[in-house]
Amino acid sequence: MTYAHVVDVVAPVELYDALHAEIVHASAGRVDGLLVHVGRPTAAGFQVLEVGRSREEFERYNASVVLPAAGRLAGDAAGPELRQEVTEFDVHGLVLTDGAVVV
Numbered sequence: 001m002t003y004a005h006v007v008d009v010v011a012p013v014e015l016y017d018a019l020h021a022e023i024v025h026a027s028a029g030r031v032d033g034l035l036v037h038v039g040r041p042t043a044a045g046f047q048v049l050e051v052g053r054s055r056e057e058f059e060r061y062n063a064s065v066v067l068p069a070a071g072r073l074a075g076d077a078a079g080p081e082l083r084q085e086v087t088e089f090d091v092h093g094l095v096l097t098d099g100a101v102v103v
Contacts, residue, residue, distance in 0.1 A: 002035075003055040004091045007048045010083040013041040015073070016048070022069040031065075033057030035094065051091055 009016070016039050031037070036051040052058045 001054060002051060002091045002094070003053075003058050003088075004049075004051040005086055005088045007050075008042065008044070008085045008087075009047070010045045013046045016041075016046040018073055019070060022073055023065060026069050027061075027065050031061055033061065035096065051094060 020039060033053040034050065034057075035053065036049070038049045040047050050058070
């Protein structure tokens, strides 16, 4: 089942840029199960929107690539000082660039 969420982070957008670069490097630019990833600056920091094939694939990738990359960048300071709010949502329509309708 499709899994989607938006993460609002209160931190400089430069943190997103550095984390994104670290994740791309660590994963060789390949994320199994990821259909869409968009990062953007906001007034308070940055926001990430992701849609994947399943929650299980997302959690596996998050645990094996994203969290270790965040730890390498922020060290022990990543914990309570990084304020984020995660909002999951149901996807009711998604069309990919090849014209495939996913949901």
